[in-house]
Amino acid sequence: MDQLKVVANEMLPIYQNEVGEKFVNARELYEQLLVSTPFPKWIEGRIEGYSFTDNEDFWTYFSVSTDGRPLKEYIFTLDAGKELAMIENNEIGKAIRKYFIEVEKRSYQQQPNSPLQALQIAINQMVLQEQKIIQLEQQVTIVQHRINSLDTIDTDGDLQQRLNKMIQRFAWSEGINFNKAWKMFRSTFNKVYRTNLKTKVNNYKEKHGLKQLTVPRYLALTNQLEDAVRVADKLLNKENEIA
Template sequence: MNNLKIIADEMLPVYENEHGERFINARELHEKLMVGKDFSTWIKLRIEQYDFTEDEDFSPILGNSAKSTFGANVGRQRKDYLFTLDAGKELAMVENNEMGRAIRKYFIEVEKRFRQKQPQSIEDLIIMQAQSMKELREKQAKIEQQNTLLIEQQNTLKHRVDNLDRIDTIGDLQQRLNGMIRRYAQQEGVNFSKAWKEFRNAYNTAFNTNLTAKINNYIDKHGLKSLTAPQYFSLTNGLEDAVRVADKMLNNKEEAQCHLG
């Protein structure tokens, strides 16, 4: 194992001996995979779990001397492992993550290149791997962003739904809206249901929308059994707009009464 040469080094080094056998350094693979466990624990566990055989799948070797923080040798040698390329593919695959799959694909490409004896140019392989890594990073960033947004939305919705029937603070906008519609009903001499109907018409006119359709769409989207207009406004941060519409209804009525008086 002393006459190894590097035959590919796009993602991590792939070595070849004088017999044309190809290997990877398990410690270098471990670093690239960004495994949570320390190398010694990780490699021993993998050897035991997947029945890797010494001198067939891997060979222990002595690595470089360990160094202190300041770069000086401290006189200890570490134990490394050379794995065959096939065993290296398995090591990468069992991590079951995007990086492991990308590295396994890289090993396959290297193996294919040498098996066919029509190697791709290093430049082509570098471009391919760079593009693959870029796409991987973009995909991971997008997934993380979507997951974060989804969690925030779910937490916000859950908090609001859980607290719909617990609000009893004086002056709360939802209570204020109900009180304004009740006051409007008294002024107009109509029942509460009729007052809400007139509020919906006023709201639709003010915002050029269909409040009933929006509430029904929200119920369907979130799988709710029912939802009142004040609850809908509370969940969608629309209470302030609703209160303004109700206030305008009341003010217009009071102004009309003043003119008549």
């Protein structure tokens, strides 16, 4: 009884062992039946009154309650569970019994009636498993691509901070110093946008009477940071053409 797995769980869990026998937990059934009598008294009365046999109709074990006290649990066969449901003689008991019967029908329909059908079921399961593996591999690829993209394009901070971090990352990836990375960035930016950043920065400084002006700050003041980030992005991804 240790190797039970849930095979249905619409109204309440139904368990199955390794040989296909089905069971129901009496406490879970009791809770669905909305019985007012305390569970220990209810189950003991049902076992005694309807001659359920230990180790044939049901098995017992102990679990631990939320306050640490041991609870005696009862696992009934599905047939005995039908009787427990019907004994209540109410609509919910009848509904649960029908649910048990429906689960049994589904189980019978799934059983192969020939070696060929058993082989076909096994093949279908293998195909489904392979499809799941392929889906998982695709999901892993997508996630890895997103991780790589985030690793390439740093989205923390504002655009100016982002540009600085991208140039730092480019310098690290190319094994060059920060100044050389900026020089390569400026050269690429000038080529793409047919301009000269060094001249533009100096002209802006003179026009506005500034003593110092960094390239990122100039790009921010002239609303060109988005263009600059695109150039840095392409450098990081080593693409030749910049749209």
